[in-house]
Amino acid sequence: MQNIGLKDIAEIVDVSVTSVSKVLNGYPIRISNSKRTNIIETAERLGYKPNMVARGLKSRKTKSVGIVIPDMSTLFYPELLMALETWLSARGYQTFICNSEDDLEKEKSRIDALMSRSIDGLIVAPAAGDGNIPLFKQIQESRAPFLLLDRYYAGEGLNYIVTDNKSGAILGVNVLASMGASKLVYLGGSVRNQSLQDRLEGVYEGAARSSLHFDDAGVFLARPDRASIKATADRIFESCNEGAGVFLESNRYLMGLLDAAGERSLKIPNDLLVAGFDSFRPNITSAGDFAALGVIRRPIPIIKQDTEKMAELACEYLISGLVGGKNQNLQMMLPVQVING
Structure with missing residues (x-):
């Protein structure tokens, strides 16, 4: 479909491009009511839509926000993206969403692409590694x-x-202790970032407070694919005896754990105690997946992050900067909610 521009409307109505622009943007102009009406009706009939990027180059505002996230494989x-988009859309902002795939080079490329669109603001859940810190500081400065x-x-010093992942992990350890665990095992990802490290530190601290046995030998890290998680869970069951509670860094690791537990005829929570971060979305691709889910006899306790509040505060912070022209320094950690099984 051909893009309709101001020039097309001007030629049809037989007025200048400047006149069309001023009428459609509500600027004062000396023009007859019939011409004004003709311009507006012609624009509507042709389906004219303003070029938001071009408008932004003039007004320095495009009413758009870029969002870069590292992963789309968990809930x-x-x-979080749905909550962000809902908040921004309600305030007249469109969103451009990019996935960095937890890769620093792709993250930089995505950010460069967004900045070239003259976005008004940027939200980033950064990829693992610290290679783009100078870029983030440059943007913030x-x-x-x-x-x-x-x-x-x-x-x-970045906003x-x-x-509050550390406190959330401590709460998760408390849940496992209350369920009867005498020692802990940590199942997490081999690709690390500060938030995940905070969870691991929280498990160490929570175990010490609850007098549960936990040391470096109880930390098992896997790649995020199900087969690798299952292989790592096999190692857990080979090295741990009864009484161990499994802390999942993320419930993305649950299906692999269930595969390994199912092969050993273990049931949750009868034979195996499990708690972890975030909601669980089962990956059902075969009949065997239903058997894996049969390992769960009672809902698993989860440590739920408040995505709605996180999105609300993020959008309010960004919009305050867009309206006021300056953002205040902000470094905030939000509490979690433990949902028991």
């Missing part, structure tokens, strides 16, 4: 509305809103 980021979300860099 957490889709929930330019006074463009910018915020890190869900992940952060300790001691770098962020994240979950």
Whole structure:
């Protein structure tokens, strides 16, 4: 479909492009009521839509916000993106969403692409690694509305809103202790970031407070694919005896754990105690997946992050900078909610 521009409307109505622009943008202009009406009706009939990028180059506002996230394979980021988009849309902002796939080079490329669109603000859940910290500092120092979300860099002075992952992990350990665990095993990802490290530190601290046995030998890290998780869970069951509670860094690791538990005829929570971060979305691709889910006899306790509050505060922070022209320093950690099985 051909894009209709101001020039097309001007030629049809037989007026200048400047006249069309002023009428459609509500600027004062000396023009007859019939010409004004003709311009508006012609624009509507042709389906004219303003070029938001071109408008932004003139007004320095495009009413758009870029969002870069590292992963779409769990429930957490889709929930967060939905909440962000809902909040921004209600305030007249469109969103451009990019997935960095937890890769620093792709993250930089996505950010460069968004900045080239003259976005008004930027939200980033950063990829693992610290290679783009100089870029983030450059963006923040330019006074463009910018915020890190869900992940952060300790001691770098960058603005962020994240979950209090350490406190959340301590609460999860308390749940496992109350269920009867005498020692802990930690199942997490081999690709690390500060938020995940906070969870691991929380498990160490929670175990010490609850007098549960937990040391480095109880930390098992896997790649995020199900086969790798299952292989790592096999190692857990080979090295641990009764009484161990499994803390899942994320419930993305649950299906692999269920595969390994099912092969040993273990049931949750009868034979195996499990608690972990975030909601669980089962990956059903075969009949065997139903058997894996049969391992669960009672809902697993989860440590739920407040995606709605995180999105609300992030959008309010960004919009305050867009309206007021300057963002205040912000480094905030949000509490979690434990939902018992």
